[in-house]
Structures are given as C-alpha cells and as structure tokens.
Amino acid sequence: MSKNTPATKKQEDATQDRGIVSESERRTPVGRAGMSVLNIIIFAFLALGSLFPLIWLTKAAISTSNDTLRDPLAWWPSGIQWDNIARAWKLIDIGGATLNTVWIALGTWFFTVVVALTAGYVISVLRPKYAKLLMAGVMLMLFTPGVVLLVPLYLTVLSVPGLQVNLLNTFWAVWLPSAANAFIVLLVKSFFDGLPRELFEAARVDGANTFQVFWSIVLPMSRPVIAVVSLLTIMGAWKEFLWPLLVLPSPKLFPLSVVLADVAERVDTGTLIAGMTLSIIVPLVAFIVFHKQLIRSAGHMGGVKG
Amino acid sequence: MATVETPRSRLSVQTVHPPRSKRSVRGWVRRGGIGALLFSLPLIIVFGLFAWWPLLRSLPLSVQKTNLVTEPTFVWFDNFARVLADPLLGTAILNTTWYVVLGVVFGFPLPILLAASIRELRRLRGLASVLVYLPVILPPVVSVLLWKQLYNPEPTGLLNTVVGWFGIGPLPWLQSAETAMPSLVIHAIWSGCGGAVVIYLAALVAVPGELYEAAELDGAGVFRRAWHITIPQLRRVILLMLLLQVIGTFQVFTEPFVMTGGGPNNSTLTVLMLVFRYAFGGASDFGKASALSLLLALFLALLSFVYVRLSRRWAE
Numbered sequence: 001m002s003k004n005t006p007a008t009k010k011q012e013d014a015t016q017d018r019g020i021v022s023e024s025e026r027r028t029p030v031g032r033a034g035m036s037v038l039n040i041i042i043f044a045f046l047a048l049g050s051l052f053p054l055i056w057l058t059k060a061a062i063s064t065s066n067d068t069l070r071d072p073l074a075w076w077p078s079g080i081q082w083d084n085i086a087r088a089w090k091l092i093d094i095g096g097a098t099l100n101t102v103w104i105a106l107g108t109w110f111f112t113v114v115v116a117l118t119a120g121y122v123i124s125v126l127r128p129k130y131a132k133l134l135m136a137g138v139m140l141m142l143f144t145p146g147v148v149l150l151v152p153l154y155l156t157v158l159s160v161p162g163l164q165v166n167l168l169n170t171f172w173a174v175w176l177p178s179a180a181n182a183f184i185v186l187l188v189k190s191f192f193d194g195l196p197r198e199l200f201e202a203a204r205v206d207g208a209n210t211f212q213v214f215w216s217i218v219l220p221m222s223r224p225v226i227a228v229v230s231l232l233t234i235m236g237a238w239k240e241f242l243w244p245l246l247v248l249p250s251p252k253l254f255p256l257s258v259v260l261a262d263v264a265e266r267v268d269t270g271t272l273i274a275g276m277t278l279s280i281i282v283p284l285v286a287f288i289v290f291h292k293q294l295i296r297s298a299g300h301m302g303g304v305k306g
Numbered sequence: 307m308a309t310v311e312t313p314r315s316r317l318s319v320q321t322v323h324p325p326r327s328k329r330s331v332r333g334w335v336r337r338g339g340i341g342a343l344l345f346s347l348p349l350i351i352v353f354g355l356f357a358w359w360p361l362l363r364s365l366p367l368s369v370q371k372t373n374l375v376t377e378p379t380f381v382w383f384d385n386f387a388r389v390l391a392d393p394l395l396g397t398a399i400l401n402t403t404w405y406v407v408l409g410v411v412f413g414f415p416l417p418i419l420l421a422a423s424i425r426e427l428r429r430l431r432g433l434a435s436v437l438v439y440l441p442v443i444l445p446p447v448v449s450v451l452l453w454k455q456l457y458n459p460e461p462t463g464l465l466n467t468v469v470g471w472f473g474i475g476p477l478p479w480l481q482s483a484e485t486a487m488p489s490l491v492i493h494a495i496w497s498g499c500g501g502a503v504v505i506y507l508a509a510l511v512a513v514p515g516e517l518y519e520a521a522e523l524d525g526a527g528v529f530r531r532a533w534h535i536t537i538p539q540l541r542r543v544i545l546l547m548l549l550l551q552v553i554g555t556f557q558v559f560t561e562p563f564v565m566t567g568g569g570p571n572n573s574t575l576t577v578l579m580l581v582f583r584y585a586f587g588g589a590s591d592f593g594k595a596s597a598l599s600l601l602l603a604l605f606l607a608l609l610s611f612v613y614v615r616l617s618r619r620w621a622e
Binding site: 017018019020021022025035038039041042043045046047049050051053054056057060068069070071072073111114115118119121122126128130134137138140141144145146147148149150151152153154155156158160161162176177179180182185209210211214235238239241242246256257258260261264269272273276279280283284287291292294295296298299300 | 338339341342343344345346347348349350352353355356357358359360361363364367372374420422423424425426427428430432434435436437438439440441442443444445446447448451452454455456458460462463464467496500501504505507508510513515518519522528531532535536553557559560563564578581582585586592595596599600602603606607
C-alpha cells in the first residue's frame with residue numbers, strides 16, 4: 001500500500017512529462033534496448049565531445065611541451081611537469097590578468113544591474129509619458145547588429161561627448177558600453193511586468209515615495225531576476241575579447257582572453273596550455289555551482305538574444 | 307531622499323484645483339515626475355552615450371574622412387566606393403558566406419537532434435544538459451586556442467592521430483586554404499552546439515504530450531512522431547534560431563582572428579575582420595570601416611526582413 005502511492009505518482013509525472021517515446025513502449029523489450037542504446041550513444045558522444053577536450057587540456061597543462069606535441073594522447077610518457085603552471089604565472093602573468101578580468105566582470109555586472117533595474121522600474125512600474133520612447137530606444141538597440149557600433153563606439157570612448165574625456169585604457173571603457181545591454185533591460189522589464197501592480201499602489205497609498213517603493217518593494221522582489229542577470233553578465237564579461245582588445249591596449253590592463261591571444265605565438269605549448277587551464281578555473285567552478293540556474297536562464301532567454 | 311508626493315495628496319490637489327495643476331510643473335512634481343526622471347537617468351546616460359549616440363554617429367562617419375589626426379571632412383560616397391573597389395572585399399564576402407553556409411548545413415540540425423534525444427532520457431537528463439553546455443562555458447579565445455592545439459598539422463597532432471586510425475590524413479587543417487575554413491566551422495559547431503541544445507530542450511518541454519499520444523494511437527512510429535510532431539511544434543524556435551545563427555555567423559570575428567589571422571592566403575578573411583583591418587590595422591581609416599559596417603548591417607537587415615516574410619507562412 002505504502003509502496004503503491006509513490007509509484008502511481010511517478011507514473012503520473014511520467015505521463016505529464018512524456019516525450020516522443022511512450023511509457024508502454026519503454027517497457028517492451030525493444031523499447032528497453034532502444035533506450036539503453038540511446039543512453040550509450042548520447043553519453044559516449046558527450047564524453048568524447050565535451051569532456052575529453054577539457055580533460056586533455058588539463059592533462060597537457062602538466063605535461064612537457066614535447067610530450068604534448070609528439071604524443072598528445074599518451075598519459076605523461078616523461079612524467080608530470082608542474083613547471084608549466086609556475087611559468088604561466090610568471091611569463092603570462094595569469095594572476096594579474098585574472099584580477100583585471102574579475103575587475104572588468106564586477107564593474108560590468110554593477111553598471112548593468114543598476115541600469116537594468118532602474119530602467120525596468122521606470123518602463124514597467126512608474127510608466128511616465130516618455131516610457132514608451134525609452135522602450136523604443138531599448139528595442140532599437142536589440143535589433144542593431146553589433147558591427148554597426150564597433151567604430152563609432154570606439155570613437156565615442158576616445159572622446160565622450162559633452163565630457164571630452166578619453167576613456168581609453170580605463171575600465172570605464174568596458175563597463176559603460178557593456179551596461180548598455182538592451183537584452184538585459186528587457187529581461188528585467190518583463191520580470192517587473194509580472195509583479196502584481198496592487199502591491200506598488202498599496203505602498204503608494206500608505207505614503208511611500210518613488211524611491212521607497214523601489215528600495216523596499218521592488219528590490220527585495222527582484223532577487224531571482226538579479227541572480228539571472230548577474231550570472232549572464234559575469235559569464236559574458238569573462239568571454240569578452242574584441243572590445244577589451246581595442247579599448248585596453250596597455251598590457252597591464254589585459255584581461256585573460258586578450259593576454260592569452262597575445263602570448264599564444266610567443267610562449268611554448270606547455271606554458272600556454274597551463275595558462276589556458278588556469279584561466280578557465282573560475283568560469284568552470286561558477287558553472288558547477290550554478291549550472292541549474294545558468295542552463296535554465298540560457299534555455300528560456302537565450303532565444304531572445306541577438 | 308527624493309521627497310516626492312504620493313497619490314493621496316495628488317487626489318486632494320486635484321479636488322482643490324483640478325485643471326491647472328495637471329499641466330503645471332508643480333503638478334508634475336507632485337505626481338512623482340522627478341522620481342521617474344531620476345530613475346530614468348542611468349538608462350538615458352548609459353544608452354545615450356554608449357548606444358544611441360554611436361548609432362546616430364555611424365551614418366555621418368560613413369560619409370566622412372576621419373583619421374583622428376585631421377578634422378573630419380565630408381567625402382560623401384568616396385568611402386563606399388573605396389570599399390567596393392577593394393579586391394579583398396569579394397574574398398571576404400565569399401569566405402564569410404562559405405562559413406555561414408557550412409555552419410548552417412552541418413551545425414544547425416545537430417542541436418535539434420541532440421536536444422530531442424536528450425529529452426527522451428529519464429534519469430540522466432540533467433547530467434546530459436550539463437555536459438552538453440560545458441563547451442559554451444569556455445571563453446571563445448580559450449576554446450579557439452585549445453582547438454588550435456588539436457589542429458596541430460604534424461602527423462603526431464591530436465586530430466591527425468585520430469583520423470589516422472581511420473586511414474585518413476594527416477590533414478593540414480588550418481595550414482591550407484582548402485581546409486582552414488571547414489576547420490573553423492567544426493570548431494564553431496563544437497562551441498555553439500550546447501547553447502542551442504539548451505534552448506531547444508526548454509522549448510521541447512512545452513510540446514504537449516497528448517499530441518504524441520494521439521499520434522501513437524494512430525499508429526505513427528517513433529521517427530514519424532519526431533518528424534510530424536516534434537519538428538512542427540518547434541518551428542518558431544527553429545526559425546528564430548536559424549536567423550540568429552545566420553546573423554551571428556555573418557559577423558564572425560574572434561575565431562578566425564585568433565585561429566588563423568585570416569590566413570592562409572586570406573582564405574579565412576571575414577567581412578568583420580576587414581572592418582577591423584580598415585579601422586585598427588594601422589591605417590585608422592574609420593570612414594571606410596564604417597561604410598563597410600553599414601553595408602553589412604544593411605544586408606543583414608534586408609536578409610532578416612525577407613526571411614521573416616518568407617517564413618511567416620510556416621510559422622503560423
């Protein structure tokens with residue numbers, strides 16, 4: 001009896017969740033064999049395609065350059081070499097580049113979140129007359145291909161209109177253009193659209209002003225969307241290459257991607273691979289910790305991006 | 307901080323003198339106008355300076371001579387004429403189109419197939435989606451440099467060892483004009499597949515199970531169900547993903563830039579790399595670069611327009 005209830009529930013879940021192959025087909029001998037084969041094919045494919053290159057990268061990071069070039073599939077024919085890591089640290093300055101990348105990611109995250117939350121609040125909740133205009137301006141950028149902005153944005157960074165400052169070789173040159181992220185603004189705006197309006201109106205009637213409503217009602221309720229936006233912007237900032245390459249020409253400010261591309265032809269294979277391996281530790285750990293949230297947000301919102 | 311009046315006082319104000327205060331500055335302030343404006347400032351400043359202003363500027367830039375040394379002067383269509391006269395433009399267009407076509411033909415169906423297969427898994431679906439997403443986590447530069455190692459053209463290179471087991475090669479991979487672009491595409495498929503799979507997986511959850519049930523009762527086998535239900539149910543996502551992939555790959559830059567630098571013999575030079583060369587390759591010819599950017603953007607806009615028009619019938 002007690003065994004029966006979870007079993008029925010499980011079956012119900014399965015019918016709710018059915019895909020192409022039905023429950024009864026899965027129970028036939030052919031269905032069972034077919035599903036086993038499918039499992040094996042998928043995981044063999046993924047192990048070979050996704051896992052193997054990363055394992056090889058880690059293996060090559062502690063192999064001699066000679067081993068990696070001569071016999072890339074052998075497990076350390078001439079022993080494990082930890083020197084690569086030390087040399088990557090010294091020759092490529094992975095430590096400094098990691099700090100730069102962290103700094104770029106944090107600033108990008110901060111400004112993107114501030115712009116998206118305030119803009120979402122104005123467009124979705126406050127709705128002044130010009131909100132439609134702001135929304136149109138954001139939509140316009142969603143449909144603008146990145147290539148159009150490359151040159152004029154670079155020239156803007158060289159001399160910001162109205163301020164006449166040159167942001168070249170400052171992190172502001174990465175932070176502020178990245179914060180103009182139409183996709184993220186729309187993401188937050190549509191999240192705010194789903195919040196109950198009565199809540200804001202009740203707070204208003206109780207005497208809360210615009211700022212208080214934002215601080216004590218909107219912000220605490222935005223935690224899920226802030227989490228998604230944080231993941232997307234920080235992972236995105238870690239991947240950035242072309243823009244930092246252009247606006248941070250001083251080697252002292254190079255983030256990981258730029259420094260690795262810069263030294264790729266100049267250092268030996270072992271050192272380069274060690275540097276590459278060190279540079280992906282942070283995104284990998286972040287992925288392992290947040291894989292559920294990241295995959296869910298990438299799945300639901302990735303389709304809107306572009 | 308901001309002392310903005312509440313709706314309650316707005317109500318009382320309106321009952322005292324309704325018509326005037328509604329339009330006056332004081333009425334605007336009382337209705338929370340300053341608060342809304344303050345909250346709009348981050349968007350207006352950041353988008354104004356770093357999105358709308360550059361977008362507006364892209365037009366005059368393309369008809370001016372700008373090199374940062376002398377004052378910009380209007381040269382009208384001279385930039386466009388010089389772009390069109392560049393013998394490398396044809397090469398770049400052909401290369402980029404080849405890259406897009408190869409990516410669509412070999413890279414587009416794979417994530418759909420993978421997602422539909424992973425969807426059928428019962429227990430290990432979570433693990434499969436984590437594994438499939440793993441390459442997407444890598445920064446593009448790292449994944450390009452990793453594949454550059456795999457593409458080592460020596461007979462002892464990793465991929466050459468593997469194809470050697472099947473009696474093929476050794477292949478020159480990135481070192482020859484014929485194989486360089488297909489090699490770039492293989493890498494692009496590898497690094498982009500996971501992102502698409504995750505999107506299709508999310509869309510597959512929304513396919514109603516009753517449709518499969520009805521088809522099964524009608525005697526449709528597994529593959530016919532996949533073809534006649536799964537694919538049509540995903541059509542909106544499929545159409546959107548195809549457009550996004552085409553728009554994205556027409557603007558490819560980082561991969562050829564880091565992997566081959568456009569070589570060998572300009573066989574992997576793309577349109578965006580040409581833009582980069584004009585502007586940042588020493589000549590600082592920003593006008594020419596803007597002109598080519600605009601041409602590419604116009605082409606992409608036209609392509610999207612035609613595509614949406616043509617695909618509308620299937621989407622509905």
